[in-house]
Amino acid sequence: MIVRTRFAPSPTGFLHIGGARTALFSWAYAKKHGGAFILRIEDTDVARSTPEAVQAILDGMQWLGLDYDEGPFYQMQRMDRYKQVIQTMLQQGSAYYCYSSKTELDTLREQQMADKQKPRYDGKWRPEAGKVLPAIPTDISPVIRFKNPQDGVVVWDDLVKGRIEIANSELDDLIIARADGTPTYNFCVVVDDWEMGITQVIRGDDHVNNTPRQINMLKALGAKIPQYAHLSMILGGDGQKLSKRHGAVSVMQYDEDGYLPEAVLNYLSRLGWSHGDEEVFSMHQFCEWFDLDHITSSAAQFNTEKLNWLNNHYIKQASAESLLGDITKRLAKLNVSVSETPNLPAVIDLYKERANTLNELAASIAYFYQKPIMDLVAAEKHLTVEIKPAIATLADLLKAVDWQAEAIHHAINEVVTQYQLKFPKVAMPLRVMLTGIAQSPSIDQVMKLMGREEVLARITNH
């Protein structure tokens, strides 16, 4: 059997981290099995769906490199087909019109809640053999409901959670078409998963409760039942549920914040899934290893520190050339324009191992291209009056020295010897004068990149 998976977001917001992981797992499953990954936009909620959200989802997937083999399909463009299927169901008796009004239903729900019962439709308009239906009201346009079986249980072997059984008595007759005739989510999903030949439905576990209803409809339609895999949710760093109000951000925010897609992908892969002790791996490797058996069924908390660690890894691994354009852009955002010297790729190479994000990297090298911002605490500590003569001597030496890290290092050593100091006694003030702060890579390397003229100018300024 050819594997066909899908990612089916509703375009009511950006692609967040949970959606991204769901997409990633679906994508990887299809890749692993040489199958097809399908993108389907579930935009039947006309009031909340927006073209901007569609674009945001597409952008997010593109940034992550989650390419789809088919789609994007839009449910709004498949209305005719859904309506056809509804007509068929009406004819064969697996669906029926319901004239209960919204207020009637609301009252019913409140009453059931008050009686500590599970709120559900009371079956008022459900046709049964020998049952006399109420007179059809003239002022109400009916909805269409699915005639769910009342006996027995729905069972499926969830690929993540194992066997799940839900009694039909727990289910009620759900609405499959609204009063205006438009089909609802649970119904569209069924038709689409069926007609798109989806073999594995991989989705968030907030859909577990929809699954038995969908299986029943699939059965009513005589469709093959796909396998289901319900992924647990991702919690925020504080263990709280992610929501728009609380911590849920677009994957594009990670781009903005200086994360590499490789790092985000690698991080997400290990959130709820594992392959022994493997922590760092490419997407190519992930697709080979990925399976549904090693997915954890409990919710996972998002941990920025680990993401940072992975991001640092991928930044270190990236070539300076590949980061060049990105870093230039990020410097521009800091109002720093890159000049020809110091050579940006060389600077990136020297600094990339110390940055957790590309933003940090850009910020850390800004002083090569603009006047350093003096850290007053560091200045007070290191730029002492006593050290001035030694620095002056060094400045003289530097005018003539061969401008290589090693020669510069020797020059500093000469001064150290002459004044009988420890190396840091000279290196630290130098560092602060040149960079404004007390931490940097090896000072001779920094000086070499900065250039003789600029180094001398910055020393003279103090």
Place this chain on the structure above:
RNA sequence: GUCCCCAUCGUCUAGAGGCCUAGGACACCUCCCUUUCACGGAGGCGACCCGGGUUCGAAUCCCGGUGGGGACGCCA
């Protein structure tokens, strides 16, 4: 309330009855490297939710608690 799901270090996880005095990773701490900060290297701290059972033997199986989460829309 009803139904469903979940439960190993602070966090992500390994673990399919004996390989478990519970392994790895992030974070944290110490030391080494060192020119400061990082990187890197070596150590350390640190967990099987509770109670019963099954078994020669349970983190692993069963039952019951407790705790957390989800669903219960003419939203998706």
